[in-house]
Amino acid sequence: MNLFNAMEVSSSGLNAQRTATHAISMNLANIHTTRTDEGGPYLRKQAILSSSPIPSRFSGILAERMNPGLLGVKAEVRTDDTRNHEMIFDPTHPHADESGYVTLPNVNLLEEMVGLLAAVRSYEANVTAFNSAKSMVLKSLEIGK
């Protein structure tokens, strides 16, 4: 339904920001994780956003075909941050290497907190956009009253 296009777009924005917060929570929870299933320390996760046609529902696909250029956003969690890991000297640590160094995850607390703030604000902005679309629809129902 044409009425709901703006809402579907906002919905995709909310989903994307939710995924971003998931990635940040994972990074924060694993800020001291020195061993993962793959071996080695935890690798920082990042939500990469890219614009995409509104997914998942038939109405979304139809809306995209009816007015091309109507794009939502989708988020993808990736671990391609290649910055250097900090290493500390702690020979008593079970995960220390032969020379006694422990490799810490490449997660920076301050950076994650700022990213979290940005994601939450963006989420709020999407909620505001959704509510505006809703109040526009409600106003249009008052036409001719």
Next chain:
Amino acid sequence: MGDLKIQEILSPSLGRGVGGRKVAHDPISDFKKILNKSVREANDLFAQADQATQAMTFGQKDVHQAMIALEQANLAFRLMIQVRNKMISAYEEIMRMQV
């Protein structure tokens, strides 16, 4: 605005088809169709909202997805109510007509 011609205004309600042929036009089934359509749309969205709420409680969907589905159902319902109001008022207007 161009010239208004009474005949042109009247002809759609008489149901003149292409080439001046008369097409059977059933006002009752039209009335029913419009009302049915809007009720069905609202109902579909309610079913979707119900599904989304259920999926949310099972942890398959986020809260915002359920809320959005609920809001869409709410709006569709309001639209349906407005369609009904308009149709009822049109009906009442016709019933008031002096014969």
